[in-house]
Amino acid sequence: MSYAIDDAQRLTAEVQEEYGRRYGGDGDISPIDVHQFDPPGGHFVMAYVDDVPAAMGGWRRGGPAGESDAEIKRMFVRPAFARRGLARAVLAKLERTAGAAGITRLVLETGTAQPEAIALYTSSGYGEIAKFGFYADYDDSVHLGKVLTAGDPVGSPT
Numbered sequence: 001m002s003y004a005i006d007d008a009q010r011l012t013a014e015v016q017e018e019y020g021r022r023y024g025g026d027g028d029i030s031p032i033d034v035h036q037f038d039p040p041g042g043h044f045v046m047a048y049v050d051d052v053p054a055a056m057g058g059w060r061r062g063g064p065a066g067e068s069d070a071e072i073k074r075m076f077v078r079p080a081f082a083r084r085g086l087a088r089a090v091l092a093k094l095e096r097t098a099g100a101a102g103i104t105r106l107v108l109e110t111g112t113a114q115p116e117a118i119a120l121y122t123s124s125g126y127g128e129i130a131k132f133g134f135y136a137d138y139d140d141s142v143h144l145g146k147v148l149t150a151g152d153p154v155g156s157p158t
Contacts, residue, residue: 003037003044003074007053011046015076022113023140030134032073036060042070043097047086054081057090059098063107064132069145070098071133072108075117087120099148107145109135118142 002008016027037044037058044058055077063069072094077086098106107129110117121144129145131137 001044001046002034003058004034005046007046008044008056008074011053011056011076011078012074014078015074018076023111032060037073040101043094043101044074045090045093045097047090049081049084049086054078054084055086055090057087057094059094059103059106061101061103063105063145064130065105068102068104069107070101070103070105072106075108088124091120091124095146095148103148105145105147107132107143109133110142110144111135111138112140112142118144121146 019027036042037060040061042058042060045056046053047055057072057075059070059072061067061070063071072091075087075090077090095106106126108121108126109132110121112118124146126144126146129143131141131143135141136143
């Protein structure tokens with residue numbers, strides 16, 4: 001799926017509003033090109049409930065260790081669809097597709113004002129890593145990573 005589709009852009013606008021509410025300002029100001037999520041350099045997932053866009057997430061190749069890393073971006077579940085397992089399903093799909101693409105570690109940045117995101121990632125095996133990237137100098141930034149073990153199934157099929 002392409003991050004450039006209207007549904008993804010609509011959910012991106014919603015998550016940006018939420019980031020603005022939680023952190024102030026205009027939301028996530030790190031530069032993102034919609035094509036960074038196109039294969040083979042990335043992957044993007046949309047989850048639908050009764051044909052309504054409910055959740056999304058993607059990875060783009062590159063990170064602190066170079067091309068063997070991929071960074072998770074644009075993880076979001078609309079509030080009306082929260083607590084249904086959609087974030088875990090999207091994350092599992094991202095882990096599977098990254099592993100299949102030869103990525104050995106997924107990394108991400110989230111913030112202290114997103115305790116539910118931190119809980120999702122830490123309960124899914126992500127641990128603290130050295131700060132990196134656009135938000136490395138932000139005090140409210142949390143940097144996490146997870147090594148993907150070749151051959152290990154991750155999550156349930158979606």
